[in-house]
Amino acid sequence: MKKSLLSLAFGTFALGIVEFGMMGILNEIAADLNISISKAGHLISAYSAGVAIGAPSLIFLRKMPLKKLMLLLALVITIGNALVALSPNFLCILGARFIAGLPHGAFFGAGAIVCSRLADKGKGASAVAVLVGGMKVANLVGVPAFTFLSQLVSWRLPFAIVAFIGLLTSVTIRCWVPKLSALPNTGIK
DSSP states (O other), X not given: XXXXXXXXXXXHHHHHHHXXXXXXXXXXXXXXXXXXXXXXXXXXXXXXXXXXXXXXXHXXXXXXXXXXXXXXXXXHHHHHHHHHHHOOSHHHXXXXXXXXXXXXXXXXXXXXXXXXXXXXXXXHHHHHHHHHHHXXXXXXXXXXXXXXHHHHTOTHHXXXXXXXXXXXXXXXXXXXXXXXXXOOOOOOO
16 A cells, blocks of 8 residues: 555544544533533534535645645644643634534545555546545544543543644655645636
């Protein structure tokens, strides 16, 4: 497996953990912030709103070279989750979850294009499977570990770990992904 594809799988691994891990720790967050579980559930909605707004951002970022775009998205994963881990109150966490959701759809969309460009001839689908595989590993291993750490230590620790994985994604993209030109400009359509 190419290291460049693995670097993108790190990003989808991080995104999968924070997307689905929140559901398992609402009790811990609600207790820590002294809020109801239903109010804590808005943190899931905030992430979803970030995804819904962030995914169409590719329209505006389509002229950016793909490696730089992937680096930007990985840095937003890092920043958003670090902010969640460090936020002092519910409103700050809500805003941080929104930020953490922004790169989700764009990372998958742009990542699929990057994978197909990095793949050997006739291996584009296999390359994209590596990208999506990061999400599968997140669901099988990352989310249960996220929940376990939240219950064992603190709900903030797993978000700090995901921020570190985002940083690792940035470093590996910088080191392992070659320069890739932007998509051909075919207009906004």
